[in-house]
Amino acid sequence: MMANNSMRIRTTIILITTVVTVLFLVFVFFYFKSQLFSKKTELNEDVMVEKITSMGKLELVKYSMKDVLEKKEIRHILPDKRILFVAVGEVTGCIDLTKVSKSDISISDDSVTVHLPKPEICYAKIDHQKSKVYDISGDWFPGDTQGMMEDIYKVAEKRILQNAADMDILGKTKENAALIFRPLLENISGKKVGIVFK
Numbered sequence: 001m002m003a004n005n006s007m008r009i010r011t012t013i014i015l016i017t018t019v020v021t022v023l024f025l026v027f028v029f030f031y032f033k034s035q036l037f038s039k040k041t042e043l044n045e046d047v048m049v050e051k052i053t054s055m056g057k058l059e060l061v062k063y064s065m066k067d068v069l070e071k072k073e074i075r076h077i078l079p080d081k082r083i084l085f086v087a088v089g090e091v092t093g094c095i096d097l098t099k100v101s102k103s104d105i106s107i108s109d110d111s112v113t114v115h116l117p118k119p120e121i122c123y124a125k126i127d128h129q130k131s132k133v134y135d136i137s138g139d140w141f142p143g144d145t146q147g148m149m150e151d152i153y154k155v156a157e158k159r160i161l162q163n164a165a166d167m168d169i170l171g172k173t174k175e176n177a178a179l180i181f182r183p184l185l186e187n188i189s190g191k192k193v194g195i196v197f198k
Contacts (some may be wrong), residue, residue, distance in 0.1 A: 056098030060136055060176040063164050064090045071152055081138035083148045087156035091164035093173030094122040104198075112185060113194040121150075124161040124168035126153060145187035 073081040077102045091176050096117050104115040132154070136145055185193040 057094040061093045084135040089160040091124040092122040111192040119196040
């Protein structure tokens, strides 16, 4: 009977020791695994300001556009090179208020006349995140695809700018300038305000 009790105690001790050892080994395995395979990302940054520019351009209208472009290069021997591209971009019309001087403002007894500079295009840009190449074919040589994509982006930027000009973005900029400035200046001056473009 004592031999049985001694055997049970020995078996229990061995079992407990084995379980504790296995748990310890599992813990050590996962701890070192996380240490060995963990990633650290370091980002070093040195910012240098190259130029500070005073801004005086008031953006008055923005056209957001989509344009579907297909460009083909016809070849006599090999199949034609073709790219189908959907360009998403925007063009903004503005007025440069830094060009307004004291001499551009005429005040009379009952009115104020402000001579504003001509509207201009502030920027035209293609949104590279939203624009998409849908199809490229005939790109037999390694540099063809890259060259076709660079060309289509340049064409798309010119087309978006031209489309905005065709839709009279500068006329809309003039219209919005009058809508914004006239009530503002009338409230400030208490006089009738005329907006004239140079």
